[in-house]
Amino acid sequence: MDTIYALATARGKAGVAVIRVSGPRSKEAGLRLCGTLPKTRVAGLRKLRLDGEELDEAVVLVFDAGASFTGEEVVEFHIHGAIATVSAVLRALSQIDGLRMAEAGEFTRRALENGRLDLAQVEGLADLIEAETEAQRKQALKVLSGAVGQYVDAWRADLVRAGALIEATIDFADEEVPVDVSPEVLELISRVEAAIHMELRGIAAGERIREGFEVAIVGRPNAGKSTLLNAIAGRDAAITSEVAGTTRDVIEVRMDLHGLAVTVLDTAGLRETDDVVEAIGVERAISRAKTADLRVFLLDGADVPLIEPLNGDLVVHGKADVFAQAGLCVSGKTGEGVDRLISEIASRLEGMAASAGVMSHERHRNSLSAALRAMESARNEVLAGADRAELAAEELRIAARALESLVGRVDVEHLLDEIFSSFCIGK
Numbered sequence: 001m002d003t004i005y006a007l008a009t010a011r012g013k014a015g016v017a018v019i020r021v022s023g024p025r026s027k028e029a030g031l032r033l034c035g036t037l038p039k040t041r042v043a044g045l046r047k048l049r050l051d052g053e054e055l056d057e058a059v060v061l062v063f064d065a066g067a068s069f070t071g072e073e074v075v076e077f078h079i080h081g082a083i084a085t086v087s088a089v090l091r092a093l094s095q096i097d098g099l100r101m102a103e104a105g106e107f108t109r110r111a112l113e114n115g116r117l118d119l120a121q122v123e124g125l126a127d128l129i130e131a132e133t134e135a136q137r138k139q140a141l142k143v144l145s146g147a148v149g150q151y152v153d154a155w156r157a158d159l160v161r162a163g164a165l166i167e168a169t170i171d172f173a174d175e176e177v178p179v180d181v182s183p184e185v186l187e188l189i190s191r192v193e194a195a196i197h198m199e200l201r202g203i204a205a206g207e208r209i210r211e212g213f214e215v216a217i218v219g220r221p222n223a224g225k226s227t228l229l230n231a232i233a234g235r236d237a238a239i240t241s242e243v244a245g246t247t248r249d250v251i252e253v254r255m256d257l258h259g260l261a262v263t264v265l266d267t268a269g270l271r272e273t274d275d276v277v278e279a280i281g282v283e284r285a286i287s288r289a290k291t292a293d294l295r296v297f298l299l300d301g302a303d304v305p306l307i308e309p310l311n312g313d314l315v316v317h318g319k320a321d322v323f324a325q326a327g328l329c330v331s332g333k334t335g336e337g338v339d340r341l342i343s344e345i346a347s348r349l350e351g352m353a354a355s356a357g358v359m360s361h362e363r364h365r366n367s368l369s370a371a372l373r374a375m376e377s378a379r380n381e382v383l384a385g386a387d388r389a390e391l392a393a394e395e396l397r398i399a400a401r402a403l404e405s406l407v408g409r410v411d412v413e414h415l416l417d418e419i420f421s422s423f424c425i426g427k
Helices: 026-034 083-094 106-113 119-130 134-144 147-171 182-211 225-233 276-291 338-353 362-384 386-407 413-420
Strands: 003-007 014-022 044-050 053-063 074-081 099-101 213-219 251-257 260-266 294-299 314-317
Touching: 003 026, 003 083, 003 106, 014 026, 014 083, 014 106, 026 044, 026 053, 026 074, 026 083, 044 083, 053 083, 074 083, 083 099, 106 119, 106 413, 119 134, 119 147, 119 386, 119 413, 134 147, 134 182, 134 260, 147 182, 147 362, 147 386, 182 260, 182 338, 182 362, 182 386, 213 225, 213 276, 213 338, 225 251, 225 260, 225 338, 251 338, 260 338, 294 338, 314 338, 362 386
Parallel strands: 003 099, 213 260, 213 294, 294 314
Antiparallel strands: 003 014, 014 074, 044 053, 053 074, 251 260
16 A cells, blocks of 8 residues: 555644655654654654754654554654644655555455454444534444444344254255254344344434534514524624514524534414515424424413424524513523523433444444344244245345445445545545
8 A cells, every 4th residue: 555644634824734655655754854763553752854944842652553443554753733844844755755644434445454443333434523512422422432342243143053053954945854944943033123123223313413402583573593503602693683584594503512413493473474474484494393303392371383292392482571471481581591592402312322232323224224124024934934044145135234334344346435525634
């Protein structure tokens, strides 16, 4: 492989910047700049020079092949984070024969190709880089730790055991087999199916943690929805007016609620109208409200038309500074009850998030669903009798391959460009 280099930390001014070099000529490049290298995995202070020009003083780290992030020989230069200093060191590396600038995600791709990470861990790393909230960080770390691979290994072991039992009946088809293996095979299939069904149920919640929940505020025109949104957001995100129907489109505000990424939606007031533009806004409001994870029905003395609350939705009385009501009351104008409302929203979303499993991508759902279909076919072949044993064994192999695709062992080459497109240069 080529030897690659790139800035591994964020661009811009910083106290320290890290430049990583990975590949078979990384130590050679380190010697060109440092003169001598410190011992492996022992930090050493070195002057960086090229052709007599001093570039910077850096902390240098050296990693042997098999003991680095990429699995290759790696040299890291921890330099001062001035833009000019970073540019000078990168320019010096570009003048060394056999080195080239890394492409986006190339360090991580090499970690995958060298067996340092599996495909699910790569996705976990991408999610960790993008994490904005505590829940996203925890979920990404769980995936990055290799939890998906551990599940796959356990499920695959059960399927391999089931397949081996069936293969034994095929090998001894002309002899008397003393034990009927079908009960154990069916039990193994059922055990894996139950575990996968449980993980599938948690994928939707995992996706919401990763991408963010949506909470829609719905109500009649001039019920105070925009004022309430501004109070929740702590800023003037929406235009407020005494004129009914001011909000025509959906206004979105993204925030962190108790560690969860949440987008709060301010929607058009719901009512029957002959105004063409307002009618479009009402239609959009109903559509977004129906797809939201949670709806907050803001009442102003009358029920909200055109849409009904679902189980788990919040029904709130607005304008608490003007009208006294029983139950949860809020005033976006004075802030009364807003903290309680935020706590209620967070509590409901935390309940949804509690069901999240390890997996959180559509690709994961597709692989698990394919494995379930193959296992169901294998079950049917086993129940059909011994003369269908070869078909049952093949279906179990198909199921195992579907699970192996989760961690990138088979049939995933076409996914790599899409996955690594989200990575930046230097990662």
